[in-house]
Amino acid sequence: MNRSVVxxxxxxxxxxxxxxxxxxxxxxxxxxxNRLEVQENKLNQEWSRLEYEQRELSKSSRIVDIATKxxxxxxxxxxxxxxxxxxxx
Amino acid sequence: xxxxxxxxxxxxxxxLPMWRSRLVLFIMFIGxxxxxxxxxxxxxxxNDFYAQKGKRVxxxxxxxxxxxxxxxxxxxxxxxxxxAKTIIAYPDxxxxxxxxxxxxxxxxxxxMNESELRKKLTxxxxxxxxxxxxxxxxxxxxxxxxxxxxxxxxxxxRYYPEGEAMAHIVGFTNIQDKGQDGMExxxxxxxxxxxGQKHVVIDRLGRVVDNLGDIQPPRNGKDLQLSVDSxxxxxxxxxxxxxxxxxxxxxxxxxVLDSYTGEVLAMANYPSYDPNNRSSMTGDQLRNRVLTDTFxxxxxxxxxxVAISLEKGLIKPTTQFPIGxxxxxxxxxxxxxxxxxxxxxQIIQKSSNIGTTRIALQMEPEDMxxxxxxxxxxxxxxxxxxxxxxxxVKPYAKWGKLDQATMSFGYGISTSLFQLAKAYxxxxxxxxxxxxxxxxxxxxxxxxxxxxxxxAIDMRNMLxxxxxxxxxxxxxxxxxxxxxxxxxxxxxxxGKAGYASNKYDGFFVGIAPISxxxxxxxxxxxxxxxxxxxxxxxxxxxxxxxxGTALRTLGVPPDAGMKELVQTLDxxxxxxxxxxx
Numbered sequence: 001m002n003r004s005v006v007x008x009x010x011x012x013x014x015x016x017x018x019x020x021x022x023x024x025x026x027x028x029x030x031x032x033x034n035r036l037e038v039q040e041n042k043l044n045q046e047w048s049r050l051e052y053e054q055r056e057l058s059k060s061s062r063i064v065d066i067a068t069k070x071x072x073x074x075x076x077x078x079x080x081x082x083x084x085x086x087x088x089x
Numbered sequence: 090x091x092x093x094x095x096x097x098x099x100x101x102x103x104x105l106p107m108w109r110s111r112l113v114l115f116i117m118f119i120g121x122x123x124x125x126x127x128x129x130x131x132x133x134x135x136n137d138f139y140a141q142k143g144k145r146v147x148x149x150x151x152x153x154x155x156x157x158x159x160x161x162x163x164x165x166x167x168x169x170x171x172x173a174k175t176i177i178a179y180p181d182x183x184x185x186x187x188x189x190x191x192x193x194x195x196x197x198x199x200x201m202n203e204s205e206l207r208k209k210l211t212x213x214x215x216x217x218x219x220x221x222x223x224x225x226x227x228x229x230x231x232x233x234x235x236x237x238x239x240x241x242x243x244x245x246x247r248y249y250p251e252g253e254a255m256a257h258i259v260g261f262t263n264i265q266d267k268g269q270d271g272m273e274x275x276x277x278x279x280x281x282x283x284x285g286q287k288h289v290v291i292d293r294l295g296r297v298v299d300n301l302g303d304i305q306p307p308r309n310g311k312d313l314q315l316s317v318d319s320x321x322x323x324x325x326x327x328x329x330x331x332x333x334x335x336x337x338x339x340x341x342x343x344x345v346l347d348s349y350t351g352e353v354l355a356m357a358n359y360p361s362y363d364p365n366n367r368s369s370m371t372g373d374q375l376r377n378r379v380l381t382d383t384f385x386x387x388x389x390x391x392x393x394x395v396a397i398s399l400e401k402g403l404i405k406p407t408t409q410f411p412i413g414x415x416x417x418x419x420x421x422x423x424x425x426x427x428x429x430x431x432x433x434x435q436i437i438q439k440s441s442n443i444g445t446t447r448i449a450l451q452m453e454p455e456d457m458x459x460x461x462x463x464x465x466x467x468x469x470x471x472x473x474x475x476x477x478x479x480x481x482v483k484p485y486a487k488w489g490k491l492d493q494a495t496m497s498f499g500y501g502i503s504t505s506l507f508q509l510a511k512a513y514x515x516x517x518x519x520x521x522x523x524x525x526x527x528x529x530x531x532x533x534x535x536x537x538x539x540x541x542x543x544x545a546i547d548m549r550n551m552l553x554x555x556x557x558x559x560x561x562x563x564x565x566x567x568x569x570x571x572x573x574x575x576x577x578x579x580x581x582x583x584g585k586a587g588y589a590s591n592k593y594d595g596f597f598v599g600i601a602p603i604s605x606x607x608x609x610x611x612x613x614x615x616x617x618x619x620x621x622x623x624x625x626x627x628x629x630x631x632x633x634x635x636x637g638t639a640l641r642t643l644g645v646p647p648d649a650g651m652k653e654l655v656q657t658l659d660x661x662x663x664x665x666x667x668x669x670x
Contacts, residue, residue, distance in 0.1 A: 027298040034297040055166045055250040060320045
């Protein structure tokens with residue numbers, strides 16, 4: 001009789017400690033998840049910003065401007081173009 | 090002394106009196122009672138104070154949603170939302186003895202006057218928005234100043250990489266992220282997201298440690314893909330801008346349609362505005378003239394008139410008409426040159442008003458009216474764009490003979506450039522009219538048959554003559570491609586005051602390549618004042634440059650050999666080609 005009470009008390013104590021531990025662990029993990037979400041958000045933002053920057057640099061009006069003014073390029077007229085046709089098999 | 094006396098007295102010394110233990114018990118009872126009532130007080134009526142304390146570790150965190158992007162047909166970004174910071178001040182928590190250097194640095198970062206900032210901070214008691222949509226780099230510098238009572242929060246700002254070239258199509262949003270114009274307005278619901286929030290517990294270091302349920306996740310807006318090709322759009326805008334400046338015109342517009350799919354590939358207007366910086370906008374710049382402005386289309390209407398007559402079997406392209414002198418009532422119909430006899434093809438090629446009138450007067454007014462209706466004149470296009478206008482077509486029952494005559498060459502009827510371009514798709518598509526879309530089309534749409542394929546092919550051949558020797562629009566030629574189209578030069582209607590003798594609209598509406606049409610391009614130059622005002626001189630060259638680039642961009646193989654090529658835009662190159670032979 002006494003013995004089983006002692007065992008149950010020990011088990012109860014162990015359970016209580018486990019509860020404290022798992023609560024702590026859940027909080028840590030939640031904090032971690034949250035941190036990662038914030039990071040994900042930041043990275044998404046960064047990606048959007050870079051995507052925008054890339055677009056800004058690659059837009060055709062800028063390319064035409066640089067090609068004609070800085071590099072003195074000209075549009076390939078038809079007399080300088082060879083059109084290649086795929087051969088029918 | 091007797092023992093009897095001593096022994097009880099001994100016991101009395103050792104035993105404490107009963108009342109003392111009772112007293113202790115009572116005091117302990119009171120103590121417990123105090124604890125109990127305190128506990129009751131804390132749990133019950135007096136718990137506000139502790140609840141307040143507890144709230145300090147609870148936070149409601151807003152989860153901002155992002156507005157969807159707007160993309161062009163190739164997935165290039167036309168509008169995107171990037172993070173921007175908002176600077177908020179809580180004036181009652183800002184210390185009064187803030188160093189002067191800090192305040193002036195802060196004012197500088199806010200682009201504010203220092204005294205103005207001080208006044209703002211002392212006058213107000215409540216939370217104060219100092220500046221919105223601050224770039225993240227500037228916000229970081231403000232944060233580094235570490236002024237108590239200054240809080241930085243995040244929101245989004247809309248950016249438009251294509252700027253003024255795409256402004257009229259894409260539109261813009263206001264500071265609350267709501268669409269105000271263009272596709273931003275007409276597709277606002279689709280693009281908008283919904284902010285979420287969560288209720289959490291934070292620890293002493295500000296880390297989120299627990300979630301108190303009721304999470305509302307944010308719903309981001311969806312991305313919208315338009316039918317526009319940003320390269321063709323950019324070229325169209327530059328071409329229109331140049332033409333308006335060169336011709337010292339009031340404004341200019343161009344539209345490019347894909348006649349296979351009915352998609353709008355480009356829609357450009359000048360003057361325009363930069364949607365990234367809207368401080369200097371006026372209503373005039375905001376109008377997407379392709380859709381919102383109507384005009385009398387002048388001679389660009391002639392192919393429609395001729396097509397009806399061909400379709401009814403009244404004429405053939407080779408049918409000869411005597412031109413001579415033509416008077417209807419008191420009104421004399423005039424041409425820029427006088428001709429004695431012209432075939433139907435030549436009437437189109439030379440743009441003869443008299444010839445077109447003679448063709449029109451053989452027809453029933455109802456047939457003409459039905460045709461105008463079926464190609465979309467007089468009806469607002471269903472294109473999902475705010476402010477698209479219908480133009481006017483008088484009901485045929487009210488037409489007099491003169492009305493019928495003038496309408497045949499494009500006076501007394503009004504359309505937008507969009508409607509005109511759409512109408513020409515019947516020639517490009519062997520007689521079918523397709524629904525026009527501003528959004529990318531996945532599968533080719535089903536067209537409505539308006540003309541027999543034979544009529545459409547005859548019309549295309551006539552339209553090609555316009556761009557050849559003897560036509561009104563040699564400047565419309567595109568190197569490497571056979572093109573066709575029709576010029577128009579219309580006196581501007583001044584409403585009741587009649588027509589302005591010295592104000593014109595110059596048009597060109599064309600199709601390319603003629604052998605297997607892929608695009609329809611319409612151009613209008615409004616009030617050209619630097620020299621020629623003819624559509625063939627002011628609008629046809631714009632058509633040529635837009636069409637050349639658009640066809641190359643779309644990868645359309647050329648259909649004209651070198652021998653058929655006449656270089657008119659670059660004389661030096663023509664010489665070189667000639668020398669080589």
